[in-house]
Amino acid sequence: MSGERTSADVTLATLRLLWRGEVGESSRHTGRGRPRALSVDRIVDMAVVLADADGLAALTMRSLAGELGVKAMTLYNYVPSRDALIDLMLDAVYAAMPREHASGSSWQQRLRDVADANRSMMVRHPWVAGVSTARPPLGPGQMAKYEHELTAFSDSGLGDLQIDDALTCLLAFVQANARDRAAASRAHEQDGRNDAEWWESVEPLVECFLDADMYPHAARIGAASGAARGSAFDPEHAYRFGRDRIIAGVSRLADTA
Structure with a gap:
């Protein structure tokens, strides 16, 4: 297993990405030169798929960009760093977990x-x-x-x-x-x-x-x-x-x- 850690340096930019539009940061950027089909959500989803298949140590911004069909530097227009990407990946996995307790259970x-x-x-x-x-x-x-x-x-x-x-x-x-x-x-x-x-x-x-x-x-x-x-x-x-x-x-x- 890798020795990765989350939130080593919490910044407003990272929190905006985690909370998306709830704190004024869209998950989709549409600035000139940025592919409209690319978004934070799509980047995170692909990163999770790659980490599931090959482990977190094998996940690099370059390998992720290759799977998405863009240059590595393009990803930094959406996610500021690999550390921030890991935060986003983990939060996405958490968000998909079940949220109900069985009725009447102890x-x-x-x-x-x-x-x-x-x-x-x-x-x-x-x-x-x-x-x-x-x-x-x-x-x-x-x-x-x-x-x-x-x-x-x-x-x-x-x-x-x-x-x-x-x-x-x-x-x-x-x-x-x-x-x-x-x-x-x-x-x-x-x-x-x-x-x-x-x-x-x-x-x-x-x-x-x-x-x-x-x-x-x-x-x-x-x-x-x-x-x-x-x-x-x-x-x-x-x-x-x-x-x-x-x-x-x-x-x-x-x-x-």
Whole structure:
């Protein structure tokens, strides 16, 4: 995964692009010499497609311009920098996420739905998991996402700071798991073996070299886990286990609130 981050330098120009016409910035420029068919939205949509296919590290303004059939410098008439482009891409992906909670669901189930929606989004767009959002993009997609996720805690009895802390913890776990899932997927693509096939090939070697007397816990528990999961690491199981443990912990916190 790349070490990209969002909103490293928030400027009025970036915020105008994120919010489009709501702060007086059109998503379509029509100045002389600029293709009318090109717009911020079209640029962002194509950038997401390219990042989904090849990863964020492979996305350059030059490669993006080539796909759009324009010169790289033309893009800077619409998006001031690649960093701003990443903000726009992330906000667009956030804006496309679901915004409804199931009627009558408990707040714990709503939290599961929030976690699942974020993980599904990162499975569709693996590059998202590699972007640090310690400084979020602050666009309409981000704000709608945050507002929706906060409403999942309705009736939990938690205080405002506890809600924000719990949500931060849950989403950080989801992002870390999504990064691990993407890494496992890349390993599969590189050597043609899935995790179960990899484990099957290395298990006999581990048994030969792992001294059970010296590492009794590692030998016993590692062997049991490998046999049960069919691999050294099962991202799907790890996700379900971690998600449910976090929500159970938040539920206990709510009981004492």
